[in-house]
Structures are given as structure tokens and as C-alpha cells.
Amino acid sequence: MRRKPAWGRIAGKTVIYAVLIVISFVYLEPVFRIISKTFMSAPDVIDPAVQWLPRTFSTDNLKVASRVLNLETSLVNSLWFSSLLAACQTLVSALTGYALSRFEFRFKRFWFMMILMVFIVPLPVLMVPRLMMFITFQDLTKIKMIGTALPQVAMALLGQGVYSTVLILIFYNFFNMIPGVLDEAAMIDGAGPLQVFYHVVVRLSRVTVLVVFLFSFVWNWNETYVTGTLVAGTIQLLPGKLALFDQQFESLVSSSGSAFRINEAYKMAATFISILPLIGLYLLVQRQFIQGIENTGITGE
């Protein structure tokens, strides 16, 4: 039984929708700007009369940008780099989330607090000693660390990757929803803790595993501070190349000797290229992404 919509109600709804739509435009304005600039030809960019829609559609900017970004190499690198770190992070977050969800160990509350505290520690405060540790380790063992993915793999495998706390909380809350009797049944049948973890719990939470992996993938893709310090540009990654776009452009142009000048359109095209894979991913699994954040349960406690 629904009440008849009164006029005031309809007016209220209209205002709400209007406000939401306006805010949506403000949100999307940068994305629109990126896309429109990307496809503008050179005269369009300087023409003040051309605001959003390019007068002549051109893909020149994309070509130039992908050359400056060294697209093939950096795209492949970004893909494996982020996937590798995401796999490590997913594994360790699942283990930690499982421990918190199922076992009553000593100082559990303390460790839980520490997991939350890690989130608010600003990264710059950790980077100098971390860098020194890795350099010292490199000098002692002669294993090359700086400029490779190793330091970050080590950190991800030990649960100190990007936004690890959030990933652990997603697992923790999902595991809490799986009834504990399933574990017990498996244990009675003689399964050890690791077997229970893998055969019962992980198998029941495939979707969660995927969500955590994707979040971790996206965050590792976008992460540039730790990567910039530890990899230092040795592995060419898309966001890193984007950050150095201006310099790379200048050096490329001066070496080829042509009279190119950098303009907004090139930069926006480069930005477009570097966010395109993520947008594609988002369009595929946007619902899972949002639910993933909802399932962290950080609003409930």
C-alpha cells in the first residue's frame, strides 16, 4: 500500500535528482575534459571557441602520447607489476582476515588495533628507513633490490602493501559470514587448519577473493610514491611515465629535432591512456567494487 504522492513530495524528489545530476557533472567534468582534449586536433586546442566537442576529430594526440609513454612496454609492465603485487596482497590479507575471524589468540584485540593503526600512519614517515633497509640488504647480499619489484613484493607478502588494512577488513567481514560449523565439520573429518582454510573457506569466497584482488590491482596500479622511491623508474610503468610526461616529451622532441611543442592535448591523451584500462575494468565489475567497500564493515564497528 503506497501513499499517493503529494505535490510536495514530487517537488522534493525533483530537487534531489537535480542536485545529484549537477554533482555528477562536477564529478565527471575532469573525465569529460580528458576525453575531449584527447581527440582534439592541434588548432582546436588553442581555439578558445572550441570548448568540449572537437571540431576535427583526430587521434594524433593518442599516437604522440603513446610514443612518449612508451606504451607497449609500460602497459605490459604495469599489468604484471600490479597483478603480482595484488596476488601477494590478496594471499596475505586472506590469511590475516581468517586468523582474526576464526581464532581466539592472545592479544587479538591489540593486533586488530595495530592493523587499523597501520592505515593512518602517513607513508613518508616510513620510507626513509625502508629505503635504507633495502639498500643495506642489497649491499650485504648482492641481490639487486632497488629498481626491481622485490622490495614491494616482500612488503606485500608481509601484509604491508597499499591499503592492506582495507583488504584485510573485507576478508574479515566476509569470513565472519561463513558459518563456523563448516570448519568444524572439515576438522572432524581430519583436515588441518591450512586445509580447512583452503578447501572450505577460500573456495566459498571466490567472489571476495576476486574483489580483493581487483582492488589491490587498481591501488597498486595507481600507487606512485612507494613505487617511485623503490623502483625509481627502472621498470617503466604507466603512471610513473605519466608523472614524467613533460620531461620525457621534451627529451624525445629534442632528440628527434622537430619543432613540436608540448600542449594540453598531449598530456590529456597520456592521462586518458593511463586511466583507460582501469575504466574498462570498472565498467565490468563496478557493482563488486562498491560492495567490496561496503563489506569492509568499518561503518558498523
Place this chain on the structure above:
Amino acid sequence: MKKRHSFSLRKRQNRVGYLFMTPWIAGFLLFTLFPFAATIALSFMEVSSTIRGYEIRPVGLDNYVTAFFRNTEFVPALGEFLMMIVPYTFMVVVVSFIVAYLLNHITRGRALFRTIYFLPVIIMSGPVMWQLLDSQTVIHGMALPDDFDSLFLLSILRSYSPAFANLLSGVFRQLSTILWFTGIPVVLFINGLQKINPSMYEAARIDSANEWQMLWKITMPQIRPVALISTIFTIAQLSTYNISSVYNLIRTATANTSQGLGFAATYAWIYSLLVLLLMGLAFLIFRQPRAKEVSLP
């Protein structure tokens, strides 16, 4: 017999629990706790890298003196950072609450709006933000301030306090960039709003409260913990994006190993302390007020 059983069960729980926790705990000690303590210690040292590794020499407060008095960049950069993060965080939290509140009032199209508001979480990265801000200042750098100056209210403000007016027009100019930080807070707020017990609203409605009163008397107090989490999250996010100049200062100091990492540690420590203080401040603001004693008649 029974007692022994429960004891061994507890022991087992303890052991297996720690087994699963080991990687995280090891990482925490090695890559978070130790570096944290080391940074504080290093801020009182001079670190020089030699062929034989690092040479560390205590210099007392020298790094701090340099940071605050000898270096002319650091203190203004810190000030600039504060002027950025306080209004930005305020804007992000307020806007995300409003958006979530509105979204909670509609049913049709909600998923679509949510998808739009969450998009920045996926595509936002330091370099992308940098390019966007950069292009904004290049394109509109000359035109926009005048645009906002023509606003009556802002021109009045400017005659009283030019600094505040500049701050405000800065916030306006970068509105969409600021809004990009609201992605996760919006989801958190929606989630929090849905967890508020609907019978409270019903009870209020029976007592003929209107929407506005319910917003202030029920929603706001109930949403306080979520607001705290969102504020802390926003501060954490804003402080690690390279839109603040201190951040870049620290970055170059860390990359520049010849100048001494002790100095970089000092910068990083002061900056982080400031960020943690801001979070503490947020905690105080949103702290649950002590329950008033209600005497039942």
C-alpha cells in the same frame, strides 16, 4: 577432564591463530613499526652514505633547526599544506554526507549515481591528479579567479579578508578535483545511513517531527562514527597525494641521498606528526559526547 579439554582448545586456537597471523605480524614489525621508530631516531642524526654502507652520526636538534629556520621552503610549505587540507577535508566530508543523504532518499537511478561517484576511486592516482590540476591552472589560470570575483558575496569577503577569499575561490576552482576524494566516504556514509534504526524515524514522525528536525536530531548524531572514519580516511588520502608541496619536498629529499637521509627523515617526521595531529583533532571533534543522564519520571 572438561577443564583440560577447554585449555588445550584454547592453546590450539592461540597457536593456529598466530600461525595465520605470522606474515602480517612479521611485516608489521619489519616494515612499519621499526621504520616508524627509526625515522624518529634518524631525525636527530646525520646520515651519509659511503661505499661501506651508511654512516650515522648524532647531530642533536640540528636537522630541526635547519628545517624550521635555515630552510626557507619548509615552513611556508607546511602552512600551505594546512591551508589546503583543512578546507579540503571539510568539503569532502560535508559533500559526501550530502550526496549520501540525498542518495538515501531516492530509489530509481541510485545504482547509476553510485557508480558515477565511485569512479574516481578507481582512476585516481597522483600523476593523474597532477595532470588534471596542472591543466586546470594552465587553461583557466587567468580567467577563473575573475569569474569568482564577480560573485557578489566573494567580493564582499575579499574586502574584509583577501586571504580567506583566495582560499574560498581556490576551493571553488578545484571543486571537481576535491570531489574526487569523496568516492569512498560516500559509500561509507550510505552504508552508515542504512544502518540507522528506522523505528527511530517512525517514533519521531509520530511526534510530528519534520525531515529537517530528524536530520539534525537523529541522523547527524547517529552518523557521527562514520563521519569520524570518513574524516580520517580523507586526511590520510589527501596527505599522500602529491598535490601538497610538502609532500614533494619530502620526496625530493628522500631521492636526494647525497644531502643526507637524516634530513629527509626530519621532514617526514614533522609532516607526519602534523597529519596525525589533524587526525587526533578530528577524533576530538567527532568524539561521542558523554551520555547525558536522563532521569525517568
